[in-house]
Every structure is written in structure tokens, then in C-alpha cells.
Amino acid sequence: MTIPGSSHALLLSSLAGYEIPNSLRFRASNSAYLERTPAGAGNRRTWTWSAWVKRGTLGGAVSMNLFVGNRAGTTDATYTSITFTTSNQLAVSGYATNWRITTAVFRDPTAWMHIVVALDTTQATASDRVKVYVNGTQITAFGTSNNPALNADLGINQAALHSLGRDVSGGPTFFDGYMAEVNFIDGQALTPSSFGSTDSATGVWVPKKYGGTYGTNGFYLKFADASAATAAAIGKDSSGNGNNLTPSGISVTSGVTFDQMTDTPTNNYATLSPLTAASESSQGVSTLTNANLTVATQSNRYSRTDWVLNASSPKMYYEIHMTTVDSGFAYPRCGIALTSYTGTDLWAPGEVAGQGFGFRSSGAVHLNGSLLATYTAFTSGSVAMIAFDPATGKVWLGKDGTWFASGDPAAGTGNVTTLTGSEWRAFVGGVALSGSAFSINFGQRAFIHAVPTTFKALNTQNITSTAVSTSGSFTGNASADGPFVWTNGNPATLTINGNAVTFGTHADKTAGGFKLRSSSASYNASGSNSWTATAGKRFVQSKKPNNAQTN
Numbered sequence: 001m002t003i004p005g006s007s008h009a010l011l012l013s014s015l016a017g018y019e020i021p022n023s024l025r026f027r028a029s030n031s032a033y034l035e036r037t038p039a040g041a042g043n044r045r046t047w048t049w050s051a052w053v054k055r056g057t058l059g060g061a062v063s064m065n066l067f068v069g070n071r072a073g074t075t076d077a078t079y080t081s082i083t084f085t086t087s088n089q090l091a092v093s094g095y096a097t098n099w100r101i102t103t104a105v106f107r108d109p110t111a112w113m114h115i116v117v118a119l120d121t122t123q124a125t126a127s128d129r130v131k132v133y134v135n136g137t138q139i140t141a142f143g144t145s146n147n148p149a150l151n152a153d154l155g156i157n158q159a160a161l162h163s164l165g166r167d168v169s170g171g172p173t174f175f176d177g178y179m180a181e182v183n184f185i186d187g188q189a190l191t192p193s194s195f196g197s198t199d200s201a202t203g204v205w206v207p208k209k210y211g212g213t214y215g216t217n218g219f220y221l222k223f224a225d226a227s228a229a230t231a232a233a234i235g236k237d238s239s240g241n242g243n244n245l246t247p248s249g250i251s252v253t254s255g256v257t258f259d260q261m262t263d264t265p266t267n268n269y270a271t272l273s274p275l276t277a278a279s280e281s282s283q284g285v286s287t288l289t290n291a292n293l294t295v296a297t298q299s300n301r302y303s304r305t306d307w308v309l310n311a312s313s314p315k316m317y318y319e320i321h322m323t324t325v326d327s328g329f330a331y332p333r334c335g336i337a338l339t340s341y342t343g344t345d346l347w348a349p350g351e352v353a354g355q356g357f358g359f360r361s362s363g364a365v366h367l368n369g370s371l372l373a374t375y376t377a378f379t380s381g382s383v384a385m386i387a388f389d390p391a392t393g394k395v396w397l398g399k400d401g402t403w404f405a406s407g408d409p410a411a412g413t414g415n416v417t418t419l420t421g422s423e424w425r426a427f428v429g430g431v432a433l434s435g436s437a438f439s440i441n442f443g444q445r446a447f448i449h450a451v452p453t454t455f456k457a458l459n460t461q462n463i464t465s466t467a468v469s470t471s472g473s474f475t476g477n478a479s480a481d482g483p484f485v486w487t488n489g490n491p492a493t494l495t496i497n498g499n500a501v502t503f504g505t506h507a508d509k510t511a512g513g514f515k516l517r518s519s520s521a522s523y524n525a526s527g528s529n530s531w532t533a534t535a536g537k538r539f540v541q542s543k544k545p546n547n548a549q550t551n
Contacts, residue, residue, distance in 0.1 A: 018208050020052070020180050020264040024223040024234065024250065026165040027259065028057060028064075028176035029289045032249035033166030034221075034235050042157035042186040042217035045121045049082060049156075050183040050195045052207060052265040054112045056291035057176035058274055059088055064175045065167040066115070067184075069156035071095060076148070080155035081167055082117050084175075089143065092117055092130055094154065099130045101144035106134070108512075109273055109292055110306045112180075112265040114196055114205060120189035121152045136192045136205040157186060157217055164221075164245060174249075177291050180223070180264050181207055183239075186215025203509065204490060207265050219243040226252040226260040234260065254446060256294070256321045256439040263444040263459075270307040270442045270458040272428065294323075294439045295428055304427035305442075307458060308339055311422065313390040314462050317409075317455040319441045319448055320384040320428060325361045326436040333360050334438075336388055336395060339423040356424065357395050357417050359384075361436070365397065365404075367417045375404040375416075383448045386426070387455050393419040401449050409452035426458075471532040478526040482507075482516020489513070491533035496523045498530075 026032045049067050057064070064084040072078040076094030083091050088105040091098060106113065116133040123129050126147035132139045148154060156162065164182065165175040183195060196207050214220065220239040227233045229252050231244035251257040263269040271292040288295060288303055295303060309316065320334055335358030359365045361382075363375040376399055378384060385398035387409040394415040396407040407414030428440055441447065443457025456462040474485045487494075490509050494501040499522045501507050506523045507514040514533075516524045523529070 018206070018266070020207055020266045021262065022223045022226075023052075023054070023178040023180035023261045023264050024221075025178050025259040025261050025263075025291045025293075026056075026175045027249065027257075027290045028174040029294075030249040030251075030257070031166075031172070031174055032247075032259070033174060034164040034245035034247045034250070035161060035166070036219075036231075036243060036245045037161045038157070038159050038217045038243070040216070041159045042215060044077075044153035044155075044157045045151060046119060046187055046189050047157055047215075048116065048118045048183075048185040048188055048190040048194075050114070050116045050181075050185075050190075050192070050210070052112050052114050052180040054178040054263065054268075054291075055084070055106070055109045055176075056178070056271075057289070058107050058109060059086055061086065062171060062173040063091070063167070064177070065163070065165060065173055066175055066179075067117075067156070068163045068167045069154075069158060070161040070163055070167065071169040072155070072158060072160035076155070077153050078155050078158070078160070079169070080119075082115075083167070090115065090132060090134070090139070091144075092119075092132060094148075097146050097148075098144045099146050099148060100132055100139075100142050102132065102139050103141040103143045104134075104139065107275070109177075109271065109275065110268075112178075112268060114192065114207065114265070116190070116192045116195065118189040118191070119148075119154065119156070121148045121150060121154065124150070126150075131189070133192045136196055136198060176289070178261060178263055179221075182219075182221040183210050184214070184217070184219050185212070186218040188212070188215065203492060214239040214241055216241075217243060219245065221245065223260055226258075228252065255448075256290075256323065256441075258445045261444045268460045269444040270305045270426075271444075272303040272440060273306045274303070275306070290439065293441070293444075295437065304337065304425045305458075307425065309336075309388070309390045309424045309426075311391050315387070315389045315391075315409075315452075315455040316426075316458050317385070317387045317447070317451045318426060318443070318458060320386070321439045321441065321448070322361060322378050322380060322382045322384065322436075323439060324437045325378055325380045325382070333358050334384065334386075334428045335359055335366075335426075336386070336419060336424045337427045338421045339425055356421075357419055358427075359397055363399075365416050367419075372417055373405070375399070385449055387452055388419075388424075388426075390424065393421075395419060396452075398449075409455060469532060469534040471530070473528055473530045476516065476524040476526055476529045478519050478521065478524055480517055480519045482518065482524045484510060484515045485513045485531065487513035487531070487533045489533075489535050492535045494531060494533045496529055496531045497525070499523060 066082045068081040079095035088107040089102045091101045118131045121129045219237040222238050225233040229250050231246040235245040235247045237243040250259050337356035361378040363377045365372045387396040395417050396409045397416045405414045506518045
């Protein structure tokens, strides 16, 4: 399911003027988290937690913990957690009671989402005591819903260990992904309007600076200081309270483990995707780790980014750090594939007729199934440089600061090959069982080598977005609880079956389209329905990833 009230992953989100420079990457593979034990209890009946979150690993055997008042006992008064469940639902739970578990699932690893949880057990109306908001919209549909007792003291804000990104009980278990602009407000139950707003020109939910007070145990994490992996630096509280959080498993050493990112809600970067990665030999998708920037060891599989490049896209540059190379099998295989590539063949794109460009770690370069040339081999520790001009189809490939074929991307000369087609995605894959591993960098951390002049990192601020319209069809169910429909963006205007849609009455906007809320045959007839949507600078260069994002 997509996310209520937001924009598509590739939408320009710095529309309200407030820029967020940094996020922090939480690598579950490195047991990453931050923690703090308050000196004394705060208000355990009333508080607000707000954060912008971009997911990495989805689902799995364990929950992904966002903020946890860790277990100080075995009652609901001693433990409270905010998590993504193993089924990708958002949950607010006590020790013995699940207060809220959403019906909606949140499994879009390409998009930032704004999550607000407001607790106020002093509310006379029981259903008002735990409120959950995503992208400015209050969630009201829950598969599980229980209410704390009136004036109950719960686990967050007690004088006990609190963790961001980890739960020490029953595991421990860790969050994998990114967080930015984390606010914890002690003593107030706030709405999302304290932390974000809907841009009047676009309808997109965007962040804004919180201007209120924080209370005794409140904190504000900007992740702005990467001078050290300490509480006083990367874990610094910028609220003025000095309630710093101590990091563990977080690295600010340059290279593939550097965890301070420029991937933020106001400048979203491409990552690899566990949703659209196709498989070879029907063996499934590659396993991604480290917030979808590292490919783990597997056989005959590959992953690609959801971001689609076409002739109007900017010139792009990215790097692949070859952590471990299996020289015997000449893996990994990486490159740029046509969006039509499905991965049903035994070899990676580039080694399949008409499917794109690829190179092996042996230095062999292939185009559409033919070997073009063999350059210097990549070894463990090598950094591959890829430059691509979608307007001309020219591709440059280099290693450790030197471009092959005496290439000069800035001058447009010496490219190793030229792609034909109309739409492409970057991909990595072909990992052998014996142990290749590598990490990709689209610019969310500092590049190792100089970016060629006029080439850019793959992020939303570098994409030219124009007003467009799109259309399609869906199968209706003639119910007020209608289907979710993907439009590849947050629609500004919408017609269904030729009838103008009033948002909030006939349909609701979602991150990637709309959800029907009318049983009228004019909008949600049983059977086939047609729609047309328009957007001002909001639908951009992407295609629907796949049905895994749709409930």
C-alpha cells in the first residue's frame, strides 16, 4: 500500500522552503542504534514522537524498531515501542498490549514518510489516547486497536533506557533504513502540523521546522555533526535540553560505512530496491542490506534502482565499491539495463541481446549480448565509476580514478559504449555463491572520485520535473472501501469515467495515486473504470515498481 497524503518517491519535496541537510543511516547489519537513559521520569501520560523515515529492509523475521522505551519490567507501564511489524504495518505497543497496529502496510523503500505518534492518556475519550499519523494524515484504520486506561503511565519517558532504532528485549532487533528530523516532545500531544505542512501549490506534505518547546526529556536530532560517532556529535540534541543520545554501530568514517547521509525528505536519493529487483534462473531477488546500498552474497541474482532514466534525465554519475570480488567467476556484473529487462535469462543485462550495457569484475564490457572489450580487472577494494548521458546514450566506465578507453565524460569523448532505447535503470548483480559483495553510491555520501563536469548525483533536486498528465484504468468494487490505484504520483486533479473527483469525498490521495472511497458507479463501478490525473511538477520519470507496493 502507498502512503496517505504524501508524494511519490521521486517528487521534488523541498517545496516549502525548509531544507533538511542530513539523515542518519541505521544499518541493521551493524546493529546500529542510539540510546539515552533519562536522569528522571518525564510525563509518561503525554508525549509526541515525530520523525521522517525512509525504509531499507522490509518485512523479515523480526520487527523494525523506531523508538522504544525499553523494558524495565513486564507490564504495559514499563515498555512502549513504535515499530514496523514483520508484515510492514506500523505499530504502537506495550509489553502485553498492542495499542495500535495499522491495517495499512508501509513497504515503499524509495520514499520518505513522516510518522507522528501522539500519546495522551488524560483524554476522556479512550480512542483519542493513542494517535498515529503518516504524512500529515491521521490513521484511523487499525487491524488491532486497544486503548490505555485513563491517566495510565506508560513506558516511554520513564527513567529507563530509551533506544532509537533498537529494541533490547526479545532479540535485540534493529531498524534498517534512514531517519531525519527526529523530535521527541515531553508533555504535549501534538498534531503533524507542528512538524510539517501541505504545500499550497502542490498538495505535497513537506517538513517544516518545529518551533515549540520540548519539555524535560524532549530532544531534537538533526544528525548534523559527523566529526565523531559520539553523543556530543552525531547524537547531539539540538533542542537546547542537552539530552544527547549515544550512538552504537554508527560510523562517520569516510567510505562505504559512512552513515551520515544527504538523502533526506527534501532531497531524496536513488537506492537499490528489494521490490523491483528481477531474478535470474527464477532464484529470487538479491538480498540488500545497509539501507539498500549493499548487495549481499547470492547466486545469479541482481537488483536495480526504481529510478527510471530517459532522454530528458540529467547526466548521471555513480560509483560501485567492490568490497569483495570473486575473480574466479568474474562477478559482480553491473551496468545499465533497459526497463523492459525482466531477469528471466541466465545472464545479467548487457550479456542478453537488446537489454543494455554491463561489465564484469574481470573488466569485460558487454552490450546487448556482445563482448565489446576487456579492460583492467576490478579487484577487492576497487571503485567502479559509471557516467551515463541519457540524451546521447553514451556510457563511460572507469576504475579507481581512471576512465577506460581514455574516456573524458566532461568532453563527451572516449565512451566505452552507446546505449539505444528510451528508458533505463542502473543495476548491480550476478553475485557468485563464493562471496562477492559490493556497495553502490548514487551520491548520498561523498563520492570517492571527482564527478565529471555537468554530471550529477541521482537525486530529486537534480531532476527536472514538469507538469504532466497520465491515465489508466482499474477494476472497481462498488464499495466505499474501494481499491488503491497507482498513478505514479500524487494527483493534483483527477477524473474517473469522465467525472471530476472531489478529494475527500470520492477518493483520497496517496503517495503514488489515489484510493476510492465512493460506491457510486460514476467513480467506482464494479468492473472496469478509467481515470485521468494531472499534476504540476509532481509526476516525474518513473514507472510503477510492481504490485508489491499495492495492498
